[in-house]
Amino acid sequence: RVLSLLQEVLLQSLNLRSCPPAECEHPPVHWFGSRFGHDWSPLHPQASALDLLFQGVEPRVFYKHAERFWQSLGFPALPEPFWHHSVLTPLLTADGTSIAHGASCWHMDLGQDVRCLAGTSPSAWWYTAAHHEIGHAYYYLTCGQTSLRGFLKRGASRALHETFADLGRVVCLQPSYVEAAGLTEMTPELVLGLQAYELLATALPLFTWSAGPVTHFEYDIYAGDLPAEEWQTRWWDYVQKYQRMSRPSPSPRPACDAASVEPLNTQPCYHWNYALAICMRYQLLDYASRT
Numbered sequence: 001r002v003l004s005l006l007q008e009v010l011l012q013s014l015n016l017r018s019c020p021p022a023e024c025e026h027p028p029v030h031w032f033g034s035r036f037g038h039d040w041s042p043l044h045p046q047a048s049a050l051d052l053l054f055q056g057v058e059p060r061v062f063y064k065h066a067e068r069f070w071q072s073l074g075f076p077a078l079p080e081p082f083w084h085h086s087v088l089t090p091l092l093t094a095d096g097t098s099i100a101h102g103a104s105c106w107h108m109d110l111g112q113d114v115r116c117l118a119g120t121s122p123s124a125w126w127y128t129a130a131h132h133e134i135g136h137a138y139y140y141l142t143c144g145q146t147s148l149r150g151f152l153k154r155g156a157s158r159a160l161h162e163t164f165a166d167l168g169r170v171v172c173l174q175p176s177y178v179e180a181a182g183l184t185e186m187t188p189e190l191v192l193g194l195q196a197y198e199l200l201a202t203a204l205p206l207f208t209w210s211a212g213p214v215t216h217f218e219y220d221i222y223a224g225d226l227p228a229e230e231w232q233t234r235w236w237d238y239v240q241k242y243q244r245m246s247r248p249s250p251s252p253r254p255a256c257d258a259a260s261v262e263p264l265n266t267q268p269c270y271h272w273n274y275a276l277a278i279c280m281r282y283q284l285l286d287y288a289s290r291t
Contacts, residue, residue, distance in 0.1 A: 026246040029239065036261060037245045038209035041125060050124040050193055053183055059088045059120035062130035065181055069131060069168055075138050079112050082137065090119035102262060103129040105136035110154075111144045131172040135165030158270065162277035163284060170281060203278055205243075211275035212242025217258055218269055231256045 029035070033042025044050070054062075060083075067078050090098040103118040103126075114137040120126045143155050155161045171177055173194045216238050220226040226234060235258040236247045251257065258264055263271045 026240050026244055028248045029243070029245040030248045032205070032245070036209060037239070037243050038206050039125075040205045044193065049190070051122075053178070053190075054122045054124060054127050057122045057183075059118075059122070059126070059130075062120060062127050063088060063116070063134060065127075066131040066134035066168060066172070069172065069177075070134055070138050075141075078134070078137060079114070079141075082114055082116070085113075086116040086118075088116060088118050088120050090121070103133050105133040105140070107140040107144065107154075109144075112141060114140045114144075128169045128172055131168030132165045135168040136161065139164045157273075159273040159276035159280065162273050163280040166277055166281045167284060167288075170285065207275050207278045208243050210271045210273075210278075213238035213258075214261070214264065214271040215275070216242075218264065218271075222269065228256075229254070231258065 029037040032040045034040075063086075071077060091101065092098055099119070101117065101119045103116070103120075105114060105116045107114055116133050116137065118126075118129065118133060120130065139155060139161055143152060175190065175194050178194065213235060217231075217235050220234055221231070232251065232255050235256070239245050239247070247257075261271075
């Protein structure tokens, strides 16, 4: 019900209520600003203004801001090799073409060698992503302590890994934090904008996507042996059921749009951890605010 109400508000803000009733019941997924409807931040009325806050900021600065945040919680500075070995800007082909790629952080030796791969650009999304990925780095480094046994070096659980990292994503969008970082002076409009951005970018749309279509689709494939010719139909059935969205346009039956979802084709059965993390991070924040 909350998802339906929020969709209704967004559609009204975009003056899309004149659309045919069938489309308003299950709006096409691309209306919400991303291929899979899991990130609604492009629909934020101040999305461009928020991105302008970060224009001209060097990618490395995002990660330095993130490092200082985690240091304020008592963690040490990142190992110096992190800054030498990480790739924090888009990769280039031999002819100079930029290769778009997402953000990830990796533990190279289960010790103190952590590295980040991120095609960072100056935007609000990448600002939050930097804080998230550095959170992964510190979780890895904590688990990489020699006092921990080998089977603990990858962390307590993958969902807790995402929970810990997302603490940085949530906090870095607090108006007082952005202002203290020297990025801008807050106005009432920007305060409301930052608070709404996190809700539209991750909390609600990512939760429904991760816990809904992705998890059920993977279960049908790996546990239910769903025939490949049914993958496309089953995927969009789940999108309509759980996200209340529809496919933009018919596609050939042999196609499988879900196969282009990066976590599904690189880390099978992982994405449900994001749904758990969204719930757990608020428990963590609640505990931190009371202690």
